[in-house]
Amino acid sequence: MAAVSVMWFRRDLRVGDHPALAAAVEAGDVLPLFVVDPVLMERSGAPRAAHLHDCLLALRESTDGHLVVRHGDPTEIVPALAAETGAETVFVTRDHGPYGRRRDAEVADRLRSDDRKLRGVGCNYALEPGSVRKRDGDPYAVFTPFSRVWFDVLAGESYSVPGDVTAADGTCDGRPIAWTTVDGDDPPGRPDPGCELPPAGEAAALERWREYLVADGRGVRDYDQHRDDPAADATSHLSPHLKWGAIHPRRLLSDLHAGNGIRGDGPRTFASELAWRDFYADVLFQRPATAWSNLNPKMDTMRLDRDDAARELFQQWCDGRTGFPIVDAGMRQLLATGWMHNRVRMIVASFLVKDLHLPWQWGARHFLDHLVDGDLASNNHGWQWAAGTGTDAAPYFRVFNPTRQFERYDPDGDYVRRWVDDFDTDRYPDPMVDHAAERDEALARYKEVSGRS
DNA sequence: TAGAGGTTGGA
């Protein structure tokens, strides 16, 4: 009986990208099984399954052993799949980025443990991607109407949390499952920031959430007041936990609900961010190719820079030496911690797209390589938003001014000084571009695309 | 269907 390889992996990777796994598949030692969170990549061409039950059925019917599962927590699905297939060995490969590696180890530990009352739900979103539709059955393309329906549906269910799921006991016919971690090399050119990582796992997620629920001033009650203040750092930091399925969005919504709706500007704004997360997952579910291609095909003709000079500009952006303090602070925070404040993500994204005229995919790739919460749907559609290629009909003339943003959102420079140690020295680089000139250039290029002169 | 509205801006 072939072993089952469970890849908890970046959705745009293939088996061939992991030499050790590819060799095992080639030798017939491994039945490749793709466990993918949460939205599907079109290019996989594999059968779809939404729930554990469907997954097991689909696996029986899958002729080549390829299966793509839209699912939350591998600690639930892996033992069940192993039991179903009689696997003796389960391979867990790395996800991209620093957090994935830790996550793999944690998953392996939890699956090894004897006390295996596992918690999990079939979908890592408040509502299943693809389930919110217009009257005529079409998916929504704009956030606000989507979120109205989303809130209505969830309120109708009192923001309830799906029941706990007890997984299989992790043995196969009484034999324990052996665990092996494929030492999957990161694909070439994917640097490891080697940074300090936030605590992983369900307990850590719940602890942080409890803390954020009751915190005074910097908690969820004041989320709307301080969410754009990167120095205050008053956001929840739950994104890695949500991304990796350590906590479920319904848990958060249920706790915010308190029996009579979600009250208060902070909690409501926070909940609507969860709606954004569901929205982008839905968009990617409906249009899987938009992971790396423009949602708006008109933008395909946009003039972008990709030559050697552009690559050098890109490298300066990656390294955080653009000469724009708020941009450099964000990029350095990303490298140092695997995380960046959301307001700053928007600023650095706008800078890459509108000041440097580079493809948004370059920035999205760099983010996914380094973010501990890097999620294909939220990340890449966030980038499409910044680039004006996505769902939001953002006016093309909306160009972030990095200097103005610095003044507005980090007026005392606390955030910048925290991450840019040479900020107050003469070693700090001059601005790499003239923002006013590049803004005009970006507007000119957008006008070419829109066909006006 | 006509009319309202659209995350995050800049000057």
Next chain:
DNA sequence: CCAACCTCT
């Protein structure tokens, strides 16, 4: 004000 397009009901 920019400039003026989709989306949605």
